[in-house]
Amino acid sequence: IRAMSGSPAVSLKEKEGTPKGSMGSLISTDPPKGTRDFPPEDMRLRTWLFNNFREVSRLFSFEEVDFPLVESEELYTRKAGEEIVGQLYNFEDKGGRKVALRPELTPSLARLVLQKGRAQSYPLKWFAIGQCWRYERMTRGRRREHYQWNMDIIGVPGVEAEAELLSAIVTFFTKLGITSNDVGIKVSNRKVLQAVLEKFNIPVDSFPAVCVIVDKLEKLPREEIEGELDKAGVPSNAVEGILKALSLKSFDDLEALIGAQSGAVAELKQLFALAEGYGIQDWLHFDASVVRGLAYYTGTVFEGFDKDKKLRAICGGGRYDRLLSTYGGQDTPACGFGFGDAVIVELLKEKKLLPVLPHVVDDVVMALEDSLRVPAAGVAARLRSKGRVVELVIEKGKKMKWVFKHCDTLKAKRLVLLGSTEWDQGKVNVKDLDAREQTLKTVDELIEST
Numbered sequence: 001i002r003a004m005s006g007s008p009a010v011s012l013k014e015k016e017g018t019p020k021g022s023m024g025s026l027i028s029t030d031p032p033k034g035t036r037d038f039p040p041e042d043m044r045l046r047t048w049l050f051n052n053f054r055e056v057s058r059l060f061s062f063e064e065v066d067f068p069l070v071e072s073e074e075l076y077t078r079k080a081g082e083e084i085v086g087q088l089y090n091f092e093d094k095g096g097r098k099v100a101l102r103p104e105l106t107p108s109l110a111r112l113v114l115q116k117g118r119a120q121s122y123p124l125k126w127f128a129i130g131q132c133w134r135y136e137r138m139t140r141g142r143r144r145e146h147y148q149w150n151m152d153i154i155g156v157p158g159v160e161a162e163a164e165l166l167s168a169i170v171t172f173f174t175k176l177g178i179t180s181n182d183v184g185i186k187v188s189n190r191k192v193l194q195a196v197l198e199k200f201n202i203p204v205d206s207f208p209a210v211c212v213i214v215d216k217l218e219k220l221p222r223e224e225i226e227g228e229l230d231k232a233g234v235p236s237n238a239v240e241g242i243l244k245a246l247s248l249k250s251f252d253d254l255e256a257l258i259g260a261q262s263g264a265v266a267e268l269k270q271l272f273a274l275a276e277g278y279g280i281q282d283w284l285h286f287d288a289s290v291v292r293g294l295a296y297y298t299g300t301v302f303e304g305f306d307k308d309k310k311l312r313a314i315c316g317g318g319r320y321d322r323l324l325s326t327y328g329g330q331d332t333p334a335c336g337f338g339f340g341d342a343v344i345v346e347l348l349k350e351k352k353l354l355p356v357l358p359h360v361v362d363d364v365v366m367a368l369e370d371s372l373r374v375p376a377a378g379v380a381a382r383l384r385s386k387g388r389v390v391e392l393v394i395e396k397g398k399k400m401k402w403v404f405k406h407c408d409t410l411k412a413k414r415l416v417l418l419g420s421t422e423w424d425q426g427k428v429n430v431k432d433l434d435a436r437e438q439t440l441k442t443v444d445e446l447i448e449s450t
């Protein structure tokens with residue numbers, strides 16, 4: 001590593017036992033704490049996963065969008081006590097701007113919607129795949145980055161939008177071989193909690209903070225939750241009512257608590273009816289305990305979970321009809337979900353559904369003598385122009401034993417050898433490695449037979 005003028009690119013501090021290179025001690029080769037490298041075999045799995053994200057988004061007629069990794073910190077300065085805000089990977093840039101590595105994609109999407117304004121034909125159906133960051137104290141050894149697939153529908157007030165999103169999630173799981181025996185999607189509606197808070201005359205502006213607190217019910221001791229609710233201005237007699245509401249598992253119980261005319265009941269019933277239409281009803285489970293930990297949800301909320309209960313939430317989302325107006329825009333109905341790249345891979349491992357993704361090569365081309373390297377490059381170029389994946393042997397001094405082993409490692413379909421005897425007759429030696437046959441062909445015959 002060459003030291004930059006006056007500022008070494010890395011600190012080459014001497015460490016006991018550190019192997020020495022020509023320039024000094026070896027730098028740490030690990031990626032920063034909580035982050036991952038993607039060497040080829042891991043990158044092939046990630047590409048496979050993202051291709052499935054994109055294919056489902058395409059089937060649902062969504063358009064891909066993208067945003068900067070770094071955003072103005074003000075996009076995330078919500079005051080509801082969210083973990084995602086408390087763990088902001090934020091800093092001041094060299095221009096004194098307060099910026100952050102995005103912890104989620106929805107605020108960027110909202111910013112772009114506001115930027116584009118009413119010029120867009122609504123509803124907008126946008127998807128994005130992007131790396132998101134959090135600065136988590138490494139005490140828990142959790143990751144600090146992951147990639148998220150987001151699908152969002154902007155401009156549809158009805159639960160038809162949520163039904164589309166839930167169908168997209170089920171389509172994705174099904175594509176990967178995951179069934180409703182493996183995974184379920186818990187569905188609820190924050191209007192349940194809203195109705196309960198109204199019953200206890202709890203101020204509306206404490207609603208986001210209460211949602212963030214009760215989202216931690218299964219993660220923190222009850223006393224801690226009650227303490228946080230108390231700090232958020234929820235009287236102790238209301239706590240019981242809130243906890244009771246969150247334990248409901250049936251629409252009848254829900255109607256008994258908040259009335260059959262409540263918006264939550266109507267929306268949930270309509271959503272589950274639409275689910276029947278999509279044929280995804282087996283995947284959905286009404287569960288009032290689902291609140292989700294983002295402050296801006298206002299209606300439907302949902303999260304994918306593994307029925308073996310070994311993993312954290314696989315995906316999650318909901319309706320956020322007020323987010324654009326909190327950024328100074330007009331009230332715009334919106335809903336979406338986030339689907340991380342890590343838990344799904346753990347689930348695929350559990351279910352033995354990880355795909356086998358070898359580095360696939362069609363043809364290996366090798367000159368047997370250095371004098372034939374130029375025509376060998378020409379053969380490779382012509383094969384590639386026909387769409388063949390070609391590994392041209394560019395290493396020097398390789399022999400037949402080595403190249404056969406190399407073809408086996410690469411699982412190549414064909415080996416094309418250029419030797420002077422055959423080349424003098426204008427031919428190359430084509431070995432079909434699957435059929436174990438070899439023939440002499442002119443290059444034109446080889447290309448035409450491809």
Ligand SMILES: OCc1cccc(Br)n1
Nearest residue numbers: 132133134143144145146
């Ligand atoms: O889902 C919360 C989150 C946000 C950013 C990075 C990671 Br890892 N996890």
